[in-house]
Amino acid sequence: MTTAQERLAESVRRLIDVTIRTEVDDAAVAAVTEKIDSATAQLSDSLVPGSFGVRTGPDGQSIALGNVVIGLRNPVAPPLTIRHDADGTVHTEFTLGAAYEGPPGHVHGGVCALILDHVLGATAHLPGKPAVTGTLTLRYLRGTPLGRPLRASAHVDRIEGAKTFAVGHIAGPDGVTVTAEGVFIHPKGGQRDG
Amino acid sequence: MTTAQERLAESVRRLIDVTIRTEVDDAAVAAVTEKIDSATAQLSDSLVPGSFGVRTGPDGQSIALGNVVIGLRNPVAPPLTIRHDADGTVHTEFTLGAAYEGPPGHVHGGVCALILDHVLGATAHLPGKPAVTGTLTLRYLRGTPLGRPLRASAHVDRIEGAKTFAVGHIAGPDGVTVTAEGVFIHPKGGQRDG
Numbered sequence: 001m002t003t004a005q006e007r008l009a010e011s012v013r014r015l016i017d018v019t020i021r022t023e024v025d026d027a028a029v030a031a032v033t034e035k036i037d038s039a040t041a042q043l044s045d046s047l048v049p050g051s052f053g054v055r056t057g058p059d060g061q062s063i064a065l066g067n068v069v070i071g072l073r074n075p076v077a078p079p080l081t082i083r084h085d086a087d088g089t090v091h092t093e094f095t096l097g098a099a100y101e102g103p104p105g106h107v108h109g110g111v112c113a114l115i116l117d118h119v120l121g122a123t124a125h126l127p128g129k130p131a132v133t134g135t136l137t138l139r140y141l142r143g144t145p146l147g148r149p150l151r152a153s154a155h156v157d158r159i160e161g162a163k164t165f166a167v168g169h170i171a172g173p174d175g176v177t178v179t180a181e182g183v184f185i186h187p188k189g190g191q192r193d194g
Numbered sequence: 195m196t197t198a199q200e201r202l203a204e205s206v207r208r209l210i211d212v213t214i215r216t217e218v219d220d221a222a223v224a225a226v227t228e229k230i231d232s233a234t235a236q237l238s239d240s241l242v243p244g245s246f247g248v249r250t251g252p253d254g255q256s257i258a259l260g261n262v263v264i265g266l267r268n269p270v271a272p273p274l275t276i277r278h279d280a281d282g283t284v285h286t287e288f289t290l291g292a293a294y295e296g297p298p299g300h301v302h303g304g305v306c307a308l309i310l311d312h313v314l315g316a317t318a319h320l321p322g323k324p325a326v327t328g329t330l331t332l333r334y335l336r337g338t339p340l341g342r343p344l345r346a347s348a349h350v351d352r353i354e355g356a357k358t359f360a361v362g363h364i365a366g367p368d369g370v371t372v373t374a375e376g377v378f379i380h381p382k383g384g385q386r387d388g
Binding site for chain 2 (some may be wrong): 007021023030031032048054109118139
């Protein structure tokens with residue numbers, strides 16, 4: 001079930017897109033800005049300090065609603081839905097709009113890195129035992145288009161003690177755009193996530 | 195001078211932050227969502243198709259107002275101000291909030307990658323001759339804190355033909371958090387930026 005807070009985040013995602021692309025006149029932009037400021041004031045009546053963090057849901061699973069990649073309450077997150085396949089592969093399908101632009105018409109190379117860091121890292125996550133990135137290496141083969149269906153996937157290459165070696169890539173309509181390999185580590189105490 | 199469109203983006207950045215952190219009740223959240231939807235409709239009266247792209251300013255310089263890292267019109271961008279020092283070093287100082295969270299209280303490792311991709315790439319940019327990322331390798335030394343002053347910097351290690359080899363890092367109050375090295379390429383025709 002989508003919560004009121006998640007619907008708000010979806011609404012803000014649409015606002016972000018048109019904020020970049022609007023061509024209405026300055027007076028209309030200023031009027032909208034006032035409206036947004038008033039919305040911000042209403043939401044600020046009660047705020048958690050700092051950031052969202054990770055909370056534990058009713059089922060005891062940790063939920064990262066504020067996460068910049070997967071967080072349903074974070075308007076900056078596309079948000080990606082990470083799927084764990086039976087064979088241990090992880091994948092996600094998505095389309096990115098104007099908010100993620102680098103080269104004209106293309107996804108910023110660093111956004112590809114952000115997504116691959118998360119997707120490769122997800123192969124190393126275990127319930128209650130999150131992994132953090134040790135190293136990540138990216139190879140850019142071609143531009144990644146905005147507004148076209150994309151797929152990121154990753155799998156574990158090998159595990160050595162606390163280290164998981166993962167590999168993966170992003171592919172678009174014209175094939176693989178970026179490949180990645182990374183080492184992810186289960187820290188002692190297992191605090192971090194993402 | 196800050197334009198009306200840039201002020202709108204600043205306003206939406208504040209909205210993003212409180213959208214994640216608000217604890218007002220569901221009815222208040224729903225009322226704000228309606229207000230945001232109406233703002234989005236107003237801005238949608240006239241839109242550029244697709245994404246912002248890179249446009250040429252009055253001074254002939256290209257301006258990437260929609261860029262996800264530096265774009266003053268993009269609410270997802272922190273936005274970073276990239277400074278080119280006399281010795282060829284590039285640096286930027288910034289603080290990241292709730293919107294960029296990965297591990298609780300920390301910047302997502304992939305956001306560090308996004309920033310380092312851009313900052314290292316900036317060492318290779320020449321007027322009218324942007325560079326694209328070939329490869330990027332990141333080493334994560336410790337968590338990067340949210341809400342604390344951060345500094346990213348990079349310099350050119352060497353140039354071989356069309357390839358620029360750059361190195362850099364992000365540092366926080368407790369020292370360097372992530373190091374990076376990358377190879378950036380000037381494509382023939384020089385189309386891309388970021």
